[in-house]
Amino acid sequence: MSFMRAALLALLALHLAHATDSVPKEIYRARRVQLSRQLGGQCALIFAESESDYHSQFRQDNNFYYLTGWTQPDAVLLIAAEAPPNPSYSRPYSEILFLPAKVTALIDGPRLNAATPNITTLAGVERVESITALLEQLLPYQSSLFFTDRQHSTPFSAATLTWLEKFMLRPNAFPDAGPLLKDLRATKDRYEIELMRKAADASVTAHLAAMHAIKPDLKEYDVAAVMEYELRKAGCERTAYQSIVASGANAAFSHHYAGSSKLAAGDLVTMDVAGEYSMYASDVTRTLPVSGKFTDRQRELYRIVRGAELAVIAAFQSGKSRLYSGPDSLQGVYIAYMNSHELGKYVRSAVGHPVGLNVHDGGESPVALTGTLGPGSIFNIEPAIYIPQEKLGIQIEDTFLVDASGKLVCLTAKLPVEPEDIERAMAQR
Numbered sequence: 001m002s003f004m005r006a007a008l009l010a011l012l013a014l015h016l017a018h019a020t021d022s023v024p025k026e027i028y029r030a031r032r033v034q035l036s037r038q039l040g041g042q043c044a045l046i047f048a049e050s051e052s053d054y055h056s057q058f059r060q061d062n063n064f065y066y067l068t069g070w071t072q073p074d075a076v077l078l079i080a081a082e083a084p085p086n087p088s089y090s091r092p093y094s095e096i097l098f099l100p101a102k103v104t105a106l107i108d109g110p111r112l113n114a115a116t117p118n119i120t121t122l123a124g125v126e127r128v129e130s131i132t133a134l135l136e137q138l139l140p141y142q143s144s145l146f147f148t149d150r151q152h153s154t155p156f157s158a159a160t161l162t163w164l165e166k167f168m169l170r171p172n173a174f175p176d177a178g179p180l181l182k183d184l185r186a187t188k189d190r191y192e193i194e195l196m197r198k199a200a201d202a203s204v205t206a207h208l209a210a211m212h213a214i215k216p217d218l219k220e221y222d223v224a225a226v227m228e229y230e231l232r233k234a235g236c237e238r239t240a241y242q243s244i245v246a247s248g249a250n251a252a253f254s255h256h257y258a259g260s261s262k263l264a265a266g267d268l269v270t271m272d273v274a275g276e277y278s279m280y281a282s283d284v285t286r287t288l289p290v291s292g293k294f295t296d297r298q299r300e301l302y303r304i305v306r307g308a309e310l311a312v313i314a315a316f317q318s319g320k321s322r323l324y325s326g327p328d329s330l331q332g333v334y335i336a337y338m339n340s341h342e343l344g345k346y347v348r349s350a351v352g353h354p355v356g357l358n359v360h361d362g363g364e365s366p367v368a369l370t371g372t373l374g375p376g377s378i379f380n381i382e383p384a385i386y387i388p389q390e391k392l393g394i395q396i397e398d399t400f401l402v403d404a405s406g407k408l409v410c411l412t413a414k415l416p417v418e419p420e421d422i423e424r425a426m427a428q429r
Helices: 003-019 025-036 062-068 119-123 131-141 155-168 178-186 190-213 220-233 248-252 296-315 330-340 419-426
Strands: 043-047 076-080 094-099 128-130 244-247 268-272 275-277 285-289 378-381 384-387 392-395 398-402 408-410
Touching: 025 062, 025 076, 025 178, 043 062, 043 155, 062 076, 062 178, 076 131, 094 119, 094 131, 119 128, 128 131, 131 155, 190 220, 190 275, 190 285, 190 398, 190 419, 220 244, 220 268, 244 248, 248 268, 248 384, 248 392, 268 392, 285 296, 285 392, 285 419, 296 330, 296 378, 296 384, 296 392, 296 419
Parallel strands: 094 128
Antiparallel strands: 043 076, 076 094, 244 268, 268 285, 378 398, 384 392, 398 408
């Protein structure tokens, strides 16, 4: 191998490795094998995200990343589940990663491709083929069903599935793999937990920086800029969601994104800002007094919101509690607490949601979040009230892990939350 070719290969591998923290490739393979066991002897066809345009940063599809760790666009994964032997047919487990053919133009940085030397080892898969051979390579599996992620569609996936549907000439050949992947992703392994700890730590650092920086006459986007800088400095590739910094009357709206409003003495400012570290999100919110001291009314309301968070924490039971539905619903605890303080009518948010590769991991709707929470579950608790007539909103949000013993562990515990602790932290600015 020539020196230039070896140097380029090293650069390609380095680029891929630096995209995220290193996780053993065997972990991704174990996830693929685990998915295959849910396929009933059929196949899964999972598509990567397509190339971004000039207006957005590329981010890999969550399910594709979960199964491969692959951080580049325009790839396809085929998983063929082991089919048990019968008088006429049997098949061992197999997998193919389809990548673009040899790339000649480097658009946004080095790219690995199907022609890269030693690509199966670099990708950590059993076999790699050119994506131009995808349809040909699917022919041996034409009698199978192809589970695919119906919620994730790209122009390439849509065209491929349309062609296959016409070729296979039978209905219901592409069942949804989404529910299977949602169930697999619900319980985090130790590598995922470590990445989410890093996301939480970076988010805590960003909020502490904001506590030290906030003062009257700053604009909301100034606060967001301080926090987003700290997130990037701590290793986050992006924010986990669009930053929400809402002051004064703006805080009475649950999703007011950072704008040009000035922070005013005597007002509160709510900051729902967190980082994404190696594809994994955190979710953190604090509400602060712009002047550094809560008024009596603000402190009274803040303590009630904090009390709601503590009530939910105290009610949690590993393997029994659910976010929504049933007698062990944490949502029920939350609403009952707020009603007991005659603030239920000011609640417009739910108790929380799972957090992972997506900040709303497992779905946006409470209807989709009815499973029990046990070891390996990571979710947030986010009590809030919004009172437009008083021109204020108060939200507190932390991310929690259920550890192996069933204990609820706050991943953002280093961030001040009691009003006195917040005031002390802000006095250091």
